[in-house]
Amino acid sequence: MTDxxxxxxxxxxxxxxxxxxxxxxxxxxxxxxxQSMTKHITKNQEIILVxxxxxxxxxxxxxxxxxxxxxxxxxxxxxxxLKYLSANLNKVALILLDINMPGMDxxxxxxxxxxxxxxSKISIILQSGATDDEIQRGLAMGANGYVxxxxxxxxxxxxxxxxxxxx
Numbered sequence: 453m454t455d456x457x458x459x460x461x462x463x464x465x466x467x468x469x470x471x472x473x474x475x476x477x478x479x480x481x482x483x484x485x486x487q488s489m490t491k492h493i494t495k496n497q498e499i500i501l502v503x504x505x506x507x508x509x510x511x512x513x514x515x516x517x518x519x520x521x522x523x524x525x526x527x528x529x530x531x532x533x534l535k536y537l538s539a540n541l542n543k544v545a546l547i548l549l550d551i552n553m554p555g556m557d558x559x560x561x562x563x564x565x566x567x568x569x570x571x572s573k574i575s576i577i578l579q580s581g582a583t584d585d586e587i588q589r590g591l592a593m594g595a596n597g598y599v600x601x602x603x604x605x606x607x608x609x610x611x612x613x614x615x616x617x618x619x
Contacts, residue, residue: 498522498523498544498545498546498617499522499523499524499525499540499543499544499545499546500517500522500523500524500525500544500545500546500547500548500612500617501524501525501526501527501533501536501537501544501546501547501548502514502517502524502525502526502527502547502548503526503527503528503529503530503532503533503547503548503549503550503553503558503561504526504528504548504549504550504553504579505528505529505550505553505554506550507528509550509579509601510526510528511526513526513548513579513608514526516605516608517548517608519605520605520608520609520612522612522617525544529553529554529555529556530553530555530556530557530558530560530561530564531555531556533547533549533561534556534561534564537565537571537574541570541571542570544574545574545575545617546574546575546576546577546612546615546617547565547574547575547576547577548577548579548608549561549562549576549577549578549579549595550578550579550580551578551579551580551582551586551587551590552580552581552582552586558578558580558590559586559589559590559593562576562578562590562593562594562595563593565594566593566594572594575596575615575617576594576595576596577595577596577597577598577599577611577612577615578590578591578595578597578598578599579598579599579601579603580598580600580601581600581601581602587600596614596615597611597614597615598611599611
């Protein structure tokens with residue numbers, strides 16, 4: 453949720469934290485030009501699953517994607533993401549996946565998805581402040597792209613647009 457100054461108020465443990473002062477490259481004014489940035493909304497809107505252990509990163513990604521007219525589901529871990537996918541086969545068009553997470557990290561999650569014949573069809577964009585080696589490893593394992601944290605709305609849009617995912 454944004455205020456009149458385009459800062460984000462992110463709910464965390466029922467406390468709203470103003471994160472406009474956090475060092476995140478986020479320009480909500482990118483989306484004031486919705487006609488040029490937003491794809492048309494279809495009746496069977498495809499879902500983007502955001503998997504990130506950091507609540508702020510999940511909420512920012514969710515906000516950006518919703519501004520682009522995508523339907524968004526979030527998960528706080530690879531395990532939670534797998535549970536959602538198993539209960540909602542063929543509903544997710546794209547996964548925005550953090551690499552560095554406790555427990556099942558993004559690369560382990562990616563290997564599980566790519567080994568499954570049904571789930572391997574889902575496009576995956578890695579999102580991380582990870583090293584180039586980790587990103588290259590993820591791309592070699594079958595990820596379809598990546599965005600380096602912190603990223604702008606325009607960078608996220610460009611990565612998704614390359615995959616032709618409709619909002």
